[in-house]
Amino acid sequence: MKKFIVNIIQGFSMALADSVPGVSGGTIAFILGFYDKFINSLNALISKNGDKKDAIKFLIKLGIGWLIGMASASLILSNLFDTHIYQISSLFIGFIIFAIPLIVKQEKENLKGKYKWLIFTVIGITIVSVITYLNRIYSEMEQVLI
Numbered sequence: 001m002k003k004f005i006v007n008i009i010q011g012f013s014m015a016l017a018d019s020v021p022g023v024s025g026g027t028i029a030f031i032l033g034f035y036d037k038f039i040n041s042l043n044a045l046i047s048k049n050g051d052k053k054d055a056i057k058f059l060i061k062l063g064i065g066w067l068i069g070m071a072s073a074s075l076i077l078s079n080l081f082d083t084h085i086y087q088i089s090s091l092f093i094g095f096i097i098f099a100i101p102l103i104v105k106q107e108k109e110n111l112k113g114k115y116k117w118l119i120f121t122v123i124g125i126t127i128v129s130v131i132t133y134l135n136r137i138y139s140e141m142e143q144v145l146i
Contacts, residue, residue: 003061004061007058007061007062007065008061008062008064008065008068009065010029010032010034010062010065011061011062011063011064011065011066011067011068011069012065012066012068012069012072013025013028013032013065013069014026014028014029014062014065014066014069015065015066015067015068015069015070015072015073016028016069016072016073016077017092017095018066018070019069019070019073019074019077019081020081020085020088020089020092021089023089023092023093023095023096024096025066026038027092027095027096027099028095030099030102030103031095031098031099031102037058038058038059038062040055041054041055041056041058041059042055042059045059
């Protein structure tokens with residue numbers, strides 16, 4: 001029963017993160033430590049070699065929590081998101097930033113000697129920055145034209 005409740009809370013947490021624009025439930029799954037089990041369960045469903053029964057049980061429990069979380073976010077928390085979206089977004093951005101050192105620590109051995117691939121991180125940051133900047137300029141131009 002305890003595991004059932006924990007899985008529902010995990011799914012609930014993922015849904016809350018998914019309900020905030022630009023935030024991923026996968027990040028929350030990683031921070032809470034069940035990302036690997038989540039991915040492995042999905043893999044077990046589509047592969048020939050996997051314990052489909054355990055995977056389905058886990059994903060159903062996670063899904064119940066996710067549905068409750070998404071319904072809560074949509075019905076109850078929508079006002080909170082409308083009035084405090086920057087605070088909530090900042091909270092989840094903090095989760096994402098906090099997850100980066102966790103990922104690096106977990107993948108330390110795999111990252112050794114592959115520092116040249118960080119260029120893709122820089123490219124990604126640059127693309128998002130340029131899109132954000134252009135979006136702001138476009139919004140300002142739109143306001144002037146109206």
